[in-house]
Amino acid sequence: EVQLVQSGAEVKRPGESLKISCKGSGYTFTNYWIVWVRQMPGKGLESMGIIYPGDSDTRYNPSFQGQVTISADKSITTAYLHWSSLKASDTAMYYCARWSRQFDYWGQGTLVTVSS
Amino acid sequence: QSVLTQPPSASGTPGQTVTISCSGRSSNIGGNTVNWCQQLPGTAPKLLIYNDYQRPSGVPDRFSGSKSGTSASLAISGLQSEDEADYYCATWDDSLKGPVFGTGTKVTVL
Numbered sequence: 001e002v003q004l005v006q007s008g009a010e011v012k013r014p015g016e017s018l019k020i021s022c023k024g025s026g027y028t029f030t031n032y033w034i035v036w037v038r039q040m041p042g043k044g045l046e047s048m049g050i051i052y053p054g055d056s057d058t059r060y061n062p063s064f065q066g067q068v069t070i071s072a073d074k075s076i077t078t079a080y081l082h083w084s085s086l087k088a089s090d091t092a093m094y095y096c097a098r099w100s101r102q103f104d105y106w107g108q109g110t111l112v113t114v115s116s
Numbered sequence: 117q118s119v120l121t122q123p124p125s126a127s128g129t130p131g132q133t134v135t136i137s138c139s140g141r142s143s144n145i146g147g148n149t150v151n152w153c154q155q156l157p158g159t160a161p162k163l164l165i166y167n168d169y170q171r172p173s174g175v176p177d178r179f180s181g182s183k184s185g186t187s188a189s190l191a192i193s194g195l196q197s198e199d200e201a202d203y204y205c206a207t208w209d210d211s212l213k214g215p216v217f218g219t220g221t222k223v224t225v226l
Contacts, residue, residue, distance in 0.1 A: 035214075035215055037217075044118065044202075044204065044217065044218075044219055044220035045153075045155075045161065045204050045206075045217045045220065046118070046217065047214055047215050047216055047217060049214070050214050050215065059213050059214050060214075061212065061214060062212070095160055095161070097161075099215055101148075101149055101151075101166070101167070101208070102149070102151035102163055102166035102167070102206070103151060103153055103161065103163055103206060103215070104163050104166065104172070105163075106160045106161055106162065106163075107160065108160055109160050
């Protein structure tokens with residue numbers, strides 16, 4: 001069974017760093033893209049960027065370029081989303097999803113709250 | 117900012133048919149397959165339609181997808197109360213070199 005399991009909810013202060021994770025199982029992790037998706041409170045889905053764990057090819061949506069870093073460790077079948085300095089506006093639900101010409105599997109989501 | 121445009125809302129009574137549109141351009145819908153995701157309140161999105169019109173196993177045949185040129189549509193026939201959700205179209209964008217979502221449509225069952 002294909003599963004994407006994300007790390008738990010986080011509460012952080014502005015300026016702090018954070019890395020959240022998405023562990024894939026039940027399929028060949030290196031053969032499928034992983035996408036990170038942001039959903040701000042009461043808003044729609046936004047594709048932040050995409051990584052191919054097989055060769056770490058990474059592409060960012062221009063709106064998120066320079067704001068976050070996407071990485072993957074294929075040895076532990078896990079993808080990551082990292083912020084070096086959080087802002088209040090980063091408060092959102094973050095999902096990872098497997099992309100194979102469609103978003104066929106989704107993680108359960110990680111709620112990130114940034115507040116002073 | 118989404119590159120695919122959907123109506124913000126749609127509604128119908130039980131048993132009716134609701135249709136949601138998704139408008140894009142040649143770099144996305146015009147050259148790539150479209151998928152649709154359903155997001156029930158408080159839950160993660162779920163794949164509803166892929167390859168323009170195909171349904172994953174377990175998705176009722178009340179849900180159907182179509183595409184023509186740079187637009188796609190999702191139809192929900194025999195509307196049921198459990199269909200109240202947000203619906204998003206998605207596809208690859210050749211210019212952005214990544215997947216993109218529609219603006220999302222909230223379906224209400226009256």
